[in-house]
Amino acid sequence: MYTAQEMVEKLRSGTEVEAVTAQLYGQYQRSIREQARKRGIRPDDINDLVQEVMIAFLRNVRAGRFEPRSEGSLSRYLSEIARNLTFKNYRGEDRRDRREEEYQHTQLPPPTPEDLMMERDYIEQSWEIFRRLCTVCQRILTAYYRDEMPMAEIARVHDLGTADAVKVRKFRCIKELKGLLGL
C-alpha cells in the first residue's frame, strides 16, 4: 500500500502505474460511484465517470497541480474532480429540466481551484493528439518508447521491413507529432 505522496510520485515518474491505479481504484471507486448515484448519473455512465476521474487525477498530478497535504486530501481532491465532471459532462436530456429548476433561484458557485485546473493544456492534449497520428505511427512509437522494443523486433512484429526502415519511419512519426503539437 502506497501513501498519497508515494502514489503521486510514482504517477509523475511513470513507475508502477498499474499498481497505483489498482490502489486508487480499490480505495476510491466506491465513493465516486456513490457520489454519481446520488447525482442521478445513469448506471451505464458510472463506469465511464470513474475512469474519467482517475485520468483527470493523473493529468493534474503530472501537470504539478496536486500536492497531497494529507491522506484525506487525496480523497477530497478526487471527490472534487468527480463533482466537476458530473456537472460538466453528465447532463442527460431527461435531467435538464430538473437542473434548470434546481438552479432557477440560486447562483452557480464560482469556479473552484479545481475547476480552473481542469482547463486544457498540453498534458490533456497528449491523449487526443497522439491518437490523431496514423495507426502505424502509433504502433511504432508505442513499441519503441513504451515497450522498449528494438528496431529489428518492431520491423518483424509489425511487418515494416528492416530496422533502418523503422528508424526512418519513427522519425517521420516524431515530425508528424511535432506538427500536430504546432512545434
Next chain:
Amino acid sequence: MTPEQEMESWEAFERYRTGKMTGPEKDAFEQEMQQNAERKRELENNRKTQQVMEHYFIEQRMRDALQKLQEREQETRQGRSASCYRALGIYGSLLAAACLLLYLTFAPVSLPDAGYDVTITRSADSAHLSPAQRRAFGHFFEGQAHMAEGQYVRAVYNFEQVLQYEDLRPYFREAAQWHLAVSYLRSRQPYKAGKLYARLNDCEVCEYRINWLNRLKMRWQITWQQWMN
C-alpha cells in the same frame, strides 16, 4: 536543416535525454544549446514532444489497468450473482424438502369419510344383521368416535374387536384395518402399525381405497416413529 540532419538532431537529443551522451560530446551539446538560440528552441520542442509521448503512454497504461479492473469486477459480480442464484436454488430446494418432510410427518392421515361408511354399512337392513355384526358395527363407530376425541388406545381396542368377527364384508374389514393401523400409529405403536400397513399396502383387490398421498404419509410416519423409538 535537411531531413537527415533533423533525424540526427533528434537522436542526439534522445542520447542526451537518456544519459547515453557523456564526456566531450555532452559538453559540446550543452554548450551549443546555450549559445545557439535556434538549437535551444529545438531542444525545447523535442523535450515537449517527448513529454507528450511519455504522458500518453502513462495514461494508456492507466486506462488499460482501469479497464482490466472493471472487467474483473464485472466478472466477479456475475460470478457472485450466479453463486447467489445457485445458493438460492439449493436453499430453496432444501426448504421445500424440509416443508415436505414436515408435512408428511405431522399432517394426519385422512381415511375415507365415515359418513359414507354409514351409508354402506348401515344401508344394510338392520333387521337382518346378526348380533355379532351389529356389535362389530358398534365397535367400528365407537372406534371412530374415540379417534375423533384423540383416545387412540381405546380406538385400538374397538377396531381389534371389530376384526375378531369373521363374517365381515371385505370393504368393512379393510376399513377397520386401516383405522386400526392409524390408531396404532397414533398410540405410539409403530411396529404394529407397520405390520398392518404392509399387509394392507400389498392388497391386490382393495375395496377401501386410500390415495397415494395418505399412504405415503402413513408409511413416512411409521418409519419416523420407528426411528424415534
